Amino acid sequence: MPFCEVAKHQGSLYDGVDASANNSSNNNGIKIFYRTYGHGTTKVLLVIGLAGTHGSWGPQIKGLTGEERSNDDDEKDGMTGVAQSGDNGEDVYGGNGVQVCAFDNRGMGRSSVPTKNSEYSTKIMAKDAIALMDHLGWKKAHVFGHSMGAMIACKLAAMVPDRVLSLALLNVTGGGFECLPKLDRRTISVAIRFLKAKTPEQRAAVDLDTHYTKEYLDEYxxxxxxxxxxxxxxxxxxxxxxxxxxxxxxxxxxACWTHKMTRTEIELIRSAGFLVSVMHGRHDIIAPIYYARRLAEKLLPVARMVDLHGGHLVSHERTKEVNQALHELINASETKMSPQDWSNFPKKSSRWSEKGLLLVCSQPELNLPSHEPTVNKPPFFSGFIGLFPQCCDSL
Known part of the structure; x- marks a missing residue:
C-alpha cells in the first residue's frame, strides 16, 4: 500500500511556518495513504473534505486521466497503466499526459488517526499534502480541493505559492461560523438525523440529503x-x-472550525501568478454559496466564479460541468492566460471593502463575527459542519 511518512519530509521546507503548525509532534508517526492515477507531466493533487476518502474524487479522476484503476493496481496486475483517451478525445478531459494523486487526510480512511484535536488544523493538513508532493517528487502541481479540502488547499497555496500551478476550490467556505448553514427546519432536521446516525444505512440516508438536490435524487x-x-x-x-x-x-x-485565511495569506495567493477557479453548487445547504462568492471576490483579479445547479457534492451531481471547468483551468494555466482574460467578474466589480465585508450580501440576516472564533463549539456545531462528504469510493 502506498503511504507517505510525513515526518521524513520535515525541515527547511517549513521554514517560516508558525510554530504551532511546524511542531514535529504533530507529525511523528503520521502516515498518509494515497493513490496515483494516470501518467504524464501535468500533475494534479486532489484534496478531499471532512470525512471523505480519496475515492470520493472518482468522477474527477476519471475525467482528468481517463483512468479508474490506480497505478499501484496496474503494477500489481502487470499492466502499463498508460491512460486511455475516449474517441477523438472529446469525452476525456486531460486524457494522456495527466497524473493525479488523491489521498486520505489524517483522521480518515487508511491514513493515521491522531487522538488530539491539536493535531488537526488546515495548516497542519496542508503540510501533510506538501509532504506528499515531496514524497512523489512533484515540484509543482495543480491543487484542487473540495469543502474542507478546499480550505486545506488555500492554506497550501499561501504556504508554498511557488509550487502551485493553479488552484480550484469546490464548495468552499472561510471556516468557523461560515461552516454553519442557514438555520431552518430542514437543516435542523438533517443535523439531528446526522447526530443519531450510528449505522451505514442511517448515515447513507442522511448523506444523500446533504450532498445532492432533491431534484437530482428524484430523477429516474x-x-x-x-x-x-x-x-x-x-x-x-x-x-x-x-x-x-x-x-x-x-x-x-x-480543523474546519479554526480555519481562517488572513489578509496576508489572501494576498500571497492573489499575487502568486496562478489562476483560481471557485466552483459551487447553488443549492448547497452545508456551505452557502455566498461565502464562496465572497472568497472569489477577495481573490480578484485571478479568480473565476463557476456556480452550478447542484448541492454540496456538485462534483458528482454535475460531473461533466465540473470536469470541464477543471480542464479549462489546467489549459488556461498551461497557456499562461492573463488574469483579465480568465476572470468572469465584471471590470472593477470587486466589492471587498477595507473591513472585509461585501456591500451586497445574499444573506443579510446572518451576522458574522468580527473576531477570531474560539475553539469552544456551540451546541450541535459538530453535527452541522459534519455534514460534509462521507467516503463515496463506489460513486
Whole structure:
C-alpha cells in the first residue's frame, strides 16, 4: 500500500511556518495513504473534505486521466497503466499526459488517526499534502480541493505559492461560523438525523440529503430513482471503509472550525501568478454559496466564479460541468492566460471593502463575527459542519 511518512519530509521546507503548525509532534508517526492515477507531466493533487476518502474524487479522476484503476493496481496486475483517451478525445478531459494523486487526510480512511484535536488544523493538513508532493517528487502541481479540502488547499497555496500551478476550490467556505448553514427546519432536521446516525444505512440516508438536490435524487435512471441507486452505493461504501472514528471526526471538525485565511495569506495567493477557479453548487445547504462568492471576490483579479445547479457534492451531481471547468483551468494555466482574460467578474466589480465585508450580501440576516472564533463549539456545531462528504469510493 502506498503511504507517505510525513515526518521524513520535515525541515527547511517549513521554514517560516508558525510554530504551532511546524511542531514535529504533530507529525511523528503520521502516515498518509494515497493513490496515483494516470501518467504524464501535468500533475494534479486532489484534496478531499471532512470525512471523505480519496475515492470520493472518482468522477474527477476519471475525467482528468481517463483512468479508474490506480497505478499501484496496474503494477500489481502487470499492466502499463498508460491512460486511455475516449474517441477523438472529446469525452476525456486531460486524457494522456495527466497524473493525479488523491489521498486520505489524517483522521480518515487508511491514513493515521491522531487522538488530539491539536493535531488537526488546515495548516497542519496542508503540510501533510506538501509532504506528499515531496514524497512523489512533484515540484509543482495543480491543487484542487473540495469543502474542507478546499480550505486545506488555500492554506497550501499561501504556504508554498511557488509550487502551485493553479488552484480550484469546490464548495468552499472561510471556516468557523461560515461552516454553519442557514438555520431552518430542514437543516435542523438533517443535523439531528446526522447526530443519531450510528449505522451505514442511517448515515447513507442522511448523506444523500446533504450532498445532492432533491431534484437530482428524484430523477429516474431506468426503473429506479437516483436516490435508491445511490443509497445502495453509499451503504456499500461506508460499510467497506467503516464509520469514521470519533478522534478523526472531532479532529477534522476542529480543523474546519479554526480555519481562517488572513489578509496576508489572501494576498500571497492573489499575487502568486496562478489562476483560481471557485466552483459551487447553488443549492448547497452545508456551505452557502455566498461565502464562496465572497472568497472569489477577495481573490480578484485571478479568480473565476463557476456556480452550478447542484448541492454540496456538485462534483458528482454535475460531473461533466465540473470536469470541464477543471480542464479549462489546467489549459488556461498551461497557456499562461492573463488574469483579465480568465476572470468572469465584471471590470472593477470587486466589492471587498477595507473591513472585509461585501456591500451586497445574499444573506443579510446572518451576522458574522468580527473576531477570531474560539475553539469552544456551540451546541450541535459538530453535527452541522459534519455534514460534509462521507467516503463515496463506489460513486
Amino acid at each position: 435512471v431506468g426503473p429506479s430513482t437516483r436516490r435508491a441507486i445511490l443509497y445502495q452505493e453509499y451503504v456499500k461504501s461506508i460499510s467497506s471503509t467503516g464509520m469514521q472514528s470519533s478522534y478523526g471526526f472531532d479532529g477534522q471538525v476542529n
